[in-house]
Amino acid sequence: MTAIDPTAHLTAEQIEELGRELDAIRDEVIAGRGEKDAAYIRKVISAQRKLELVSRGVLLFSFFPPAWLLGTAGLSVAKIMDNMEIGHNILHGQWDWMRDPKIHSTTWEWDHVSPSDQWKHSHNELHHTYTNVIGKDNDLGYGIMRVDEDQKWHPFHLGQPLWNFINACFFEYGIAAYDLELGKNLHKRRRKNPEFRARARAVGRKIRKQVLKDYVIHPLLSGPSFLPTLAATFTANLVRNIWTHSVIMCGHFPEGVQVFERRSIKGETRGQWYLRQMMGSANISGSKAMHFMTGNLSHQIEHHLFPDLPSNRYAEVAVKVRALFEKYELEYVTGPLPKQVFSAWHKVFRLSLPNKKPKVKTPDREQELVAA
Amino acid sequence: MVTTPLLPSDYLDLVSPLRAGADLRGRIEAVHPETGDAATIVIRPGRGWRGHTAGQYVRIGVDVDGVRLWRAYSLTSPTNRHRQDGRVTITVKAIPDGKVSNHLVRRAKPGTLIQLDHPTGDFVLPQAKPAKVLYLTAGSGITPVMGMLRDTEFDDVVMVHCAPQPQDVIFRDELHDLVADKKLRLTEVHTDTDGMLDIARLDELVPDWAERETWACGPAGLLDAAEEHWTAHGVQERLHTERFRPSIVVAGDGGEVTFSTTGRTVDADGATPLLDVGEEAGVLMPSGCRMGICFGCVSPLKAGAVRDLRTGEITEAEPGVLIQTCVSAAAGPCDIER
Numbered sequence: 001m002t003a004i005d006p007t008a009h010l011t012a013e014q015i016e017e018l019g020r021e022l023d024a025i026r027d028e029v030i031a032g033r034g035e036k037d038a039a040y041i042r043k044v045i046s047a048q049r050k051l052e053l054v055s056r057g058v059l060l061f062s063f064f065p066p067a068w069l070l071g072t073a074g075l076s077v078a079k080i081m082d083n084m085e086i087g088h089n090i091l092h093g094q095w096d097w098m099r100d101p102k103i104h105s106t107t108w109e110w111d112h113v114s115p116s117d118q119w120k121h122s123h124n125e126l127h128h129t130y131t132n133v134i135g136k137d138n139d140l141g142y143g144i145m146r147v148d149e150d151q152k153w154h155p156f157h158l159g160q161p162l163w164n165f166i167n168a169c170f171f172e173y174g175i176a177a178y179d180l181e182l183g184k185n186l187h188k189r190r191r192k193n194p195e196f197r198a199r200a201r202a203v204g205r206k207i208r209k210q211v212l213k214d215y216v217i218h219p220l221l222s223g224p225s226f227l228p229t230l231a232a233t234f235t236a237n238l239v240r241n242i243w244t245h246s247v248i249m250c251g252h253f254p255e256g257v258q259v260f261e262r263r264s265i266k267g268e269t270r271g272q273w274y275l276r277q278m279m280g281s282a283n284i285s286g287s288k289a290m291h292f293m294t295g296n297l298s299h300q301i302e303h304h305l306f307p308d309l310p311s312n313r314y315a316e317v318a319v320k321v322r323a324l325f326e327k328y329e330l331e332y333v334t335g336p337l338p339k340q341v342f343s344a345w346h347k348v349f350r351l352s353l354p355n356k357k358p359k360v361k362t363p364d365r366e367q368e369l370v371a372a
Numbered sequence: 373m374v375t376t377p378l379l380p381s382d383y384l385d386l387v388s389p390l391r392a393g394a395d396l397r398g399r400i401e402a403v404h405p406e407t408g409d410a411a412t413i414v415i416r417p418g419r420g421w422r423g424h425t426a427g428q429y430v431r432i433g434v435d436v437d438g439v440r441l442w443r444a445y446s447l448t449s450p451t452n453r454h455r456q457d458g459r460v461t462i463t464v465k466a467i468p469d470g471k472v473s474n475h476l477v478r479r480a481k482p483g484t485l486i487q488l489d490h491p492t493g494d495f496v497l498p499q500a501k502p503a504k505v506l507y508l509t510a511g512s513g514i515t516p517v518m519g520m521l522r523d524t525e526f527d528d529v530v531m532v533h534c535a536p537q538p539q540d541v542i543f544r545d546e547l548h549d550l551v552a553d554k555k556l557r558l559t560e561v562h563t564d565t566d567g568m569l570d571i572a573r574l575d576e577l578v579p580d581w582a583e584r585e586t587w588a589c590g591p592a593g594l595l596d597a598a599e600e601h602w603t604a605h606g607v608q609e610r611l612h613t614e615r616f617r618p619s620i621v622v623a624g625d626g627g628e629v630t631f632s633t634t635g636r637t638v639d640a641d642g643a644t645p646l647l648d649v650g651e652e653a654g655v656l657m658p659s660g661c662r663m664g665i666c667f668g669c670v671s672p673l674k675a676g677a678v679r680d681l682r683t684g685e686i687t688e689a690e691p692g693v694l695i696q697t698c699v700s701a702a703a704g705p706c707d708i709e710r
Binding site for chain 2 (some may be wrong): 007032033035036037038039049050053091097098099100101102104105106107110111122124206209210211212218223287290318
C-alpha cells in the first residue's frame with residue numbers, strides 16, 4: 001500500500017458520478033448481448049472439447065516423443081481453456097443469461113479438484129465482494145503469504161517465496177484447500193463440524209475422480225505408453241497450475257495495487273465499491289491470444305468491475321474503463337505478463353521480511369482510509 | 373470416469389445431437405410461409421421422439437438473440453408422417469411483440485437445432501369416432517384442429533373458423549380442397565367485415581351444433597362464450613377446448629424476489645409471473661405449459677408469499693410448499709429455491 005491515498009483528490013459526488021458512468025457501460029453491454037456472444041462461448045467450449053479429445057488421443061502413442069510433446073502441449077492448453085475462459089467465467093454467471101442449462105453457473109463443473117460450488121462461494125461471494133480488504137479477502141496472500149505492508153509479519157512469512165512456488169505447482173489443490181478454509185477448519189473444534197466434513201468429502205470425491213482420470217485410466221488406456229502418458233497428464237496439470245497461478249497473481253499482487261481496511265468498506269456506496277475494484281486490481285497487456293489464454297482475466301480491472309459480463313466483451317469495455325481512469329486521474333495498473341509476474345514475485349520476496357521502518361499510523365492516514 | 377467432470381454425452385453432442393439417448397432436440401429442415409404472419413416449421417426430431425396424438429402440442433426451446441426461450445405450439449402434421457419421413461410440423465402465427473413466434477416465422481433458418489419436449493395435451497380426438505363433429509376455431513386456434521383434420525376423416529365434419537380477412541386464414545387452400553372433396557363443410561367468419569362471431573349465430577350456421585362433438589380453440593373471449601353457451605344448453609360434455617393463454621385476473625403489490633440457489637435478487641411487480649421474473653434474471657427455471665396446467669414449473673417457496681394470478685389466492689412459505697411459478701407473482705418479498 002502506498003502511503004498516500006491515490007483517490008484522495010476525488011469528491012464524494014465525483015465518486016458517485018464515476019459509479020453512474022460505470023453503470024452505463026455495464027447497461028450498454030447487457031443490452032447488446034446476443035446471438036454472437038452465445039455463438040462465441042459455444043465455439044470455445046466445442047473447440048476445448050475437441051482439443052482435449054485429440055490431445056488425449058495423441059497421448060495414447062506418447063512413447064513416441066513428438067506425440068508426447070504434441071499431446072502434452074494440447075492437453076495443457078485444453079486444461080487452461082477449461083479453467084480460465086470457460087470454467088471461471090461460466091461459474092461467474094457470465095453466460096447465465098443464455099438460459100442454457102448446459103452452460104449455466106448452477107450446473108457447470110470444471111476440470112479442477114475444487115468442486116465448483118465451493119469455489120463459487122469463496123471466489124464470487126467473498127473475494128469479489130471484499131476485494132483486497134485486509135482480513136476479509138483471503139485472496140490477499142491466500143492465508144499463507146503477506147502481500148501488503150499492512151498485513152502483519154510473522155516468522156512463517158520468511159518461507160513465503162517457497163510457499164508461493166509450491167502453491168503455484170499444485171495450485172488446484174491450493175485452491176481446494178483454500179475453498180475449504182482448511183487453515184481455519186483444521187482446528188480441533190471445527191474439524192468435526194458436519195458441514196465442513198460434508199464439504200471435505202465432496203472435495204475428496206472430486207480429487208479421486210480427477211486423479212483416476214488423469215493418472216490411472218488415461219495412462220492405462222495408453223497401454224505401452226503408460227508411463228509417458230502419466231508424465232504427460234502430470235505435466236499438463238503442472239503447466240495449467242503454474243499458468244493460472246501466474247495470471248491470478250498478476251490480478252491483485254503487483255506494485256501499485258491498493259488494499260483496504262475493514263473499516264473503510266462500512267456503508268460503502270456503489271461508487272465507492274467500484275472505486276475499490278478499480279484500485280484493487282491490475283491488468284496484463286498483450287495480444288488477443290494472451291487475453292484468451294488468461295480467460296480474459298488479463299482484463300482483471302474490468303472483470304472486477306463487472307464480474308458477470310461475458311468475458312468476450314472485456315476488451316471493448318476496457319477502452320471505456322481506461323478512459324474513465326484518465327478522466328478521474330487514477331492509475332490504471334497494467335503491464336506485460338513477465339513484468340507483472342516479476343512485480344508480484346518481487347513483492348512476495350520483499351514482504352517475506354518485516355517492514356523496514358516500523359509503520360506509524362497517523363490519525364491523518366486513518367481518515368484517508370475511511371475516505372477510501 | 374474417463375470424461376469426468378463431463379459426461380460422454382457432452383462429447384457425443386458435438387457430433388450427433390439428435391442421436392438416441394441424447395436430450396430431445398430437433399433440427400429445423402424447412403420453413404414454409406402460410407400467410408403474411410404464419411409459417412409452418414418442418415422439424416426432424418431426435419431419435420428419442422415418441423410420436424404424438426392429433427391435437428397435441430409440443431414445447432420447443434429456441435435460442436432467440438442467444439437466449440433460450442420455451443414456447444408451446446400445436447403439431448400440425450398427421451401422426452403418421454414421422455414414421456414415413458422422420459419429420460413433424462408445427463405451425464406458428466407471429467403475434468405482436470412475440471419474441472419466439474416472430475423469430476420462427478420470419479428469421480428461423482433451416483439447419484438450426486432446437487430443443488424439444490415430448491408432445492402433450494389432452495385436446496385430442498376420442499378413440500371411438502363420433503358421428504358428427506364441429507370444429508370451432510379462430511386465428512391460430514386452427515392449428516391443433518388442422519392436426520386432427522389431416523389425421524382422421526369423419527363422415528360429417530363442420531368447421532366454423534374466424535379470421536380477420538380471407539388472406540389471414542391459415543391453411544385456406546387445403547381447407548377449400550377438403551370442401552371441394554366434400555370432406556368438410558366450412559364457414560369462414562371474416563371478422564374485419566362480419567364482426568366478431570356472436571356465439572348465438574351458431575344456431576343459424578350449424579343448426580345441429582348441440583348434437584356435435586365439438587373441439588374449440590381460439591382466443592379466451594371465444595372460448596369463454598362457447599363454454600357458457602354449451603353449459604346453458606346442458607351439453608357441456610360435448611365441448612372440448614384448448615387455451616393458449618391463462619386468464620389472468622388478479623394482481624397485487626409485488627416485492628423483492630430472491631432466487632436462493634442461483635443467488636440472484638430482483639424486484640418484481642405483482643402482475644408478472646415468477647417464472648418470467650426468474651428467466652429474465654438468468655435463473656434456470658423449469659417451465660411447462662406457462663398457463664397453470666401442467667405443473668412442470670413448480671418450485672419450492674422458501675420464504676415470503678406469492679399470489680395466484682388466476683384466483684388472487686395467497687400462498688405463504690412453509691416447509692415443502694411448492695408453487696406454480698407460471699401463474700404466481702410476488703406478494704411481497706419472497707424466496708424461490710432456484
